[in-house]
Amino acid sequence: MLQKIIDHRIFKFILGGGLAAAINLLLIIALIEWLGFNTPSLRAIANAISIEISLLASFFIYRTWVWTGGVWTIKEIWLRQIPLYHISAGMAVISRIFILFPFFDWLGVNYTINTLIGVIVSAVLNYLISDRLVFKPRDIEECDSPLENHTLMGSDIHSPEGLEPALETQSASNISQSTWVKNIETISIVIPAHNEEDCVVPTLEVISKALEEKDIDYEIVVVNDNSNDSTEELVQSLIDQNPKIRCINNYYPNGFGFAVRCGLENFRGDAVAIVMADNSDAPENIVDYYYKLKEGYDCVFGSRFITEGSVIDYPVHKLVVNRMANLFISVLFGLKFNDTTNAFKAYRREVIEGISPLLSHHFNLTVEMPLKAIIRGYSYAVIPITWQNRAMGISKLKIKEMGSRYLFIVLYAWLEKMLSMGDYVKDRHRLYPSQSATLNLPSSLQEN
Numbered sequence: 001m002l003q004k005i006i007d008h009r010i011f012k013f014i015l016g017g018g019l020a021a022a023i024n025l026l027l028i029i030a031l032i033e034w035l036g037f038n039t040p041s042l043r044a045i046a047n048a049i050s051i052e053i054s055l056l057a058s059f060f061i062y063r064t065w066v067w068t069g070g071v072w073t074i075k076e077i078w079l080r081q082i083p084l085y086h087i088s089a090g091m092a093v094i095s096r097i098f099i100l101f102p103f104f105d106w107l108g109v110n111y112t113i114n115t116l117i118g119v120i121v122s123a124v125l126n127y128l129i130s131d132r133l134v135f136k137p138r139d140i141e142e143c144d145s146p147l148e149n150h151t152l153m154g155s156d157i158h159s160p161e162g163l164e165p166a167l168e169t170q171s172a173s174n175i176s177q178s179t180w181v182k183n184i185e186t187i188s189i190v191i192p193a194h195n196e197e198d199c200v201v202p203t204l205e206v207i208s209k210a211l212e213e214k215d216i217d218y219e220i221v222v223v224n225d226n227s228n229d230s231t232e233e234l235v236q237s238l239i240d241q242n243p244k245i246r247c248i249n250n251y252y253p254n255g256f257g258f259a260v261r262c263g264l265e266n267f268r269g270d271a272v273a274i275v276m277a278d279n280s281d282a283p284e285n286i287v288d289y290y291y292k293l294k295e296g297y298d299c300v301f302g303s304r305f306i307t308e309g310s311v312i313d314y315p316v317h318k319l320v321v322n323r324m325a326n327l328f329i330s331v332l333f334g335l336k337f338n339d340t341t342n343a344f345k346a347y348r349r350e351v352i353e354g355i356s357p358l359l360s361h362h363f364n365l366t367v368e369m370p371l372k373a374i375i376r377g378y379s380y381a382v383i384p385i386t387w388q389n390r391a392m393g394i395s396k397l398k399i400k401e402m403g404s405r406y407l408f409i410v411l412y413a414w415l416e417k418m419l420s421m422g423d424y425v426k427d428r429h430r431l432y433p434s435q436s437a438t439l440n441l442p443s444s445l446q447e448n
Contacts, residue, residue: 121331302345
């Protein structure tokens with residue numbers, strides 16, 4: 001196991017970066033202390049020289065040790081890869097100085113933790129750009145893992161992000177082409193509701209109508225999150241008209257995450273979708289989720305920020321913070337999915353069991369669930385969805401208050417990805433009894 005870690009590309013990248021930093025330090029000491037570059041202007045020149053030489057050193061370390069192979073020509077190395085590598089390193093530094101540090105400083109994160117996050121994220125960003133842009137794309141046989149290249153949105157199965165040491169022990173030839181997954185018959189809708197008397201009834205009505213029009217078997221579980229208005233009474237009045245609606249009282253302390261967890265412990269369907277009570281999530285997209293799950297995916301994630309996705313009346317300040325937070329998560333985890341923070345997602349029952357226990361008490365649960373599912377190897381599809389701002393009531397999300405909680409759960413998930421060695425990764429050979437559809441694995445895996 002230790003040898004696998006040492007041979008892994010990310011480990012080599014970290015060591016190479018450390019060696020380049022040491023070269024940078026030695027050079028600036030040599031220029032200032034030994035060669036007399038000891039005036040303000042000369043020290044600036046010494047700094048620039050040492051940075052440039054260490055950048056070139058790191059490039060050739062990575063080129064010969066981390067991303068091996070490829071074409072070694074003057075045109076390829078000096079006219080394409082080295083300039084691109086400078087851009088990569090520059091983008092990492094600029095994002096750290098002008099985006100990440102001010103953002104987390106605004107959230108009140110301690111400057112030492114802020115600096116550590118900046119170092120980690122800039123290193124990840126440099127790695128991703130180097131891997132996908134600077135150096136030549138690798139052939140599939142050069143990949144660290146047989147599943148590494150199959151993380152595209154849409155019809156392909158998304159392999160676990162990270163955890164490559166665990167996956168290296170599973171050859172593609174061992175993945176059954178006839179892996180059966182449990183069929184989805186009933187979908188449960190979990191709706192946390194805290195003081196939503198203005199909008200909970202129309203939300204329940206439009207969801208019920210959309211599912212019944214498609215003859216989809218469903219249940220709606222409304223979790224009354226210690227409301228002090230008439231939310232519970234209104235839901236109870238609907239239950240008499242529609243027995244597929246249930247209302248339970250949150251037995252945990254007040255909080256969005258607690259309410260969702262309560263619902264997840266009580267739903268009865270084969271899959272579950274988490275939907276907001278304010279009618280911001282389009283009921284038609286719940287139908288889309290249902291049919292996508294029936295195709296065999298473990299999870300379905302919606303994105304408001306891809307082609308055909310849309311947002312309506314999104315407050316500008318929340319939109320800016322949303323995009324920055326999702327960019328941070330995407331870079332840190334190397335995801336192509338760009339709407340992790342949105343609560344509106346769907347999961348098979350076995351996924352909920354596989355990502356438990358859940359830790360988040362509040363809105364950070366919306367990040368914990370998809371990240372755990374991805375890290376632990378569950379397949380997912382991403383589809384465009386529509387979101388509109390609530391027409392009535394007051395949003396319960398307070399961005400600045402939630403900042404440190406989001407950061408905690410993101411770093412918690414990142415540590416699991418980097419250090420768990422695949423201990424929690426899904427067993428891809430589990431068979432579920434059913435008369436269901438077969439998962440369509442990428443053709444390159446089928447050939448193996």
